[in-house]
Amino acid sequence: MEVDFLLIGQGLAGTVLCHRLLQEGKRILVIDLPKANNSSRIAAGLYNPITGKKMVRTWNADLLFPEIEPLYKELEKFLKGKFLYAKPIYRPFLSIEEQNEWMGYSGEPAFSAYVASIFSESQFAQVNDPYGGVMLKSSGYLDINTLLDLYSQFLKSQNLLLEERFEETQLKKEDGSYIYGSIKAKNLVFCNGKDSASSRFFSNLPFAPVKGEVLDMHHDFTPDEIINRGVFRITLPNGTVRVGSTYSWHDLDQGPTERAKNELLEKLSKLIKGNDFRIAAHRTGIRPATKDRRPFLGKHPTHESVYIFNGFGAKGVSLIPYYSKVMVAFMLEGKEPEKEVNITRLKQT
Numbered sequence: 001m002e003v004d005f006l007l008i009g010q011g012l013a014g015t016v017l018c019h020r021l022l023q024e025g026k027r028i029l030v031i032d033l034p035k036a037n038n039s040s041r042i043a044a045g046l047y048n049p050i051t052g053k054k055m056v057r058t059w060n061a062d063l064l065f066p067e068i069e070p071l072y073k074e075l076e077k078f079l080k081g082k083f084l085y086a087k088p089i090y091r092p093f094l095s096i097e098e099q100n101e102w103m104g105y106s107g108e109p110a111f112s113a114y115v116a117s118i119f120s121e122s123q124f125a126q127v128n129d130p131y132g133g134v135m136l137k138s139s140g141y142l143d144i145n146t147l148l149d150l151y152s153q154f155l156k157s158q159n160l161l162l163e164e165r166f167e168e169t170q171l172k173k174e175d176g177s178y179i180y181g182s183i184k185a186k187n188l189v190f191c192n193g194k195d196s197a198s199s200r201f202f203s204n205l206p207f208a209p210v211k212g213e214v215l216d217m218h219h220d221f222t223p224d225e226i227i228n229r230g231v232f233r234i235t236l237p238n239g240t241v242r243v244g245s246t247y248s249w250h251d252l253d254q255g256p257t258e259r260a261k262n263e264l265l266e267k268l269s270k271l272i273k274g275n276d277f278r279i280a281a282h283r284t285g286i287r288p289a290t291k292d293r294r295p296f297l298g299k300h301p302t303h304e305s306v307y308i309f310n311g312f313g314a315k316g317v318s319l320i321p322y323y324s325k326v327m328v329a330f331m332l333e334g335k336e337p338e339k340e341v342n343i344t345r346l347k348q349t
Contacts, residue, residue: 003027005331006178006185008166009192012043012144012316013309015151016324017191018160019075024332029183030155031162032192042285044214044244045142046232047318048089049114050134055091055098057110058315064322065114065138071321072142079150083143087234088116089136089226092129092271099131114138126221126273133229141226141234142317166192168199178305187305187331193288196310201300205346206291207311211252213260214244216281221272230267240280243268245314256282289313297327298343307331308343 005021007014010032021028047068049061058064072084093099099120105111106118119132155161162183171188172179178188190196197207219241227233234242246260261282269275288311290296296311309327312319329335339345 001029001182002184003029003186005029005187005189006031006180006183007189007191008032009190009195010148010152010155010161011191011193012148013193013312013320013324014189014191015148016071016075016320017189017309017327018155019078019151020324020328024328026332029160029162029185031164031166031180032152033163033165042212042214042283043144043287043314043316044232044234044242045144045317046139046226046228046234047141047315048136048139048228048232050089050091050111050136055102055134057114058318060322061114064318067321067325068318069138069140071324072147075147075151079147079154081146081150083146083150084140085143085237086140087224087226089139089228089232090123090127090129090133090223091136092127092133092227092229093131094229096131102134124221124223124227127227128271128273135225139226144317166195176304187307189307189309189331191309193310194286196288196296196308201303201306202296202308202310205296205308205311205343208249208289208291209252210287210289210313211248211250211254211284212245212287212314213248213256213264213282213284214242215261215264215279216283217241217243218278218280219272219276227271229271231264231271233268233271247314252286254284256284260284287313295319295323295341296343297323297330297337297341299330301344 004026005028007018007030010030018028018030049058049065051058076084102118114136115134116137117135121132122129178185194209196202222235231243236242243264246263290311296308300306326337330337
């Protein structure tokens with residue numbers, strides 16, 4: 001089998017990049033174990049234009065956010081499924097000062113695209129929001145598991161998915177192409193999350209894997225809005241509530257931890273009144289984050305036709321729609337990605 005691109009990994013990055021390449025008429029094959037416990041499959045899938053303790057605009061928001069919903073809606077139509085949930089995000093204010101600050105922001109063009117309303121009084125009896133809060137738009141979440149499952153089914157129906165673990169030791173270079181078993185590929189693209197850090201091609205890139213843990217719960221308070229301050233709280237279509245997420249650079253090899261569960265419950269108790277939460281599931285995964293918190297896009301400096309599209313961390317849902325277009329333009333037209341995401345910003349051997 002001869003292909004233009006052999007994509008290693010079918011997490012969210014590999015899925016979206018694959019979709020873009022097929023749209024360009026390229027021959028592709030994906031190698032992946034779809035049910036592996038990767039970061040895409042445990043991620044909550046939140047896309048949020050205002051983030052962090054200081055409530056600042058997401059990096060590159062004006063480039064990223066116009067691409068998010070159109071791309072996932074296009075995939076919904078293509079796959080005949082439902083996995084995009086556009087939802088407002090409500091972020092309570094922590095003080096009168098913060099409330100006043102946001103009242104001032106409300107008229108600024110930089111924020112108007114992402115702010116639906118600003119409230120000076122409590123909006124939910126069940127939420128600790130005595131100073132009101134800001135209701136964000138251009139936000140929501142992606143049911144990543146459903147997207148990956150549907151896309152995996154599509155790939156299998158077209159004989160474009162090899163369901164096995166990629167064994168790099170079996171990869172050979174012959175006459176300008178890469179040979180892997182019976183596959184002959186012009187180009188390789190590493191989209192396999194933290195596993196790229198152990199590749200001989202990209203092991204020198206400064207990955208900084210981060211463990212994240214989330215809880216699924218039963219609770220009587222099931223608003224349509226996402227409540228987000230300290231932790232996010234999403235009402236899922238089945239009526240359960242997802243709460244997350246933790247960030248840990250330690251205990252990467254452990255499964256769900258009591259420490260993370262207690263951390264999430266403590267933060268949740270500060271956000272939501274009452275403690276009648278009933279835990280239904282506790283899940284964990286390792287995000288392929290990077291030391292400078294910017295993704296890795298680019299081509300290996302010495303190995304021709306070996307690319308990486310990786311390192312999206314906790315914001316993959318927001319970053320991947322836009323940067324997959326950038327990556328395709330690079331691979332097909334030679335248009336270099338911007339320095340902030342290009343691996344040329346880093347020293348490699």
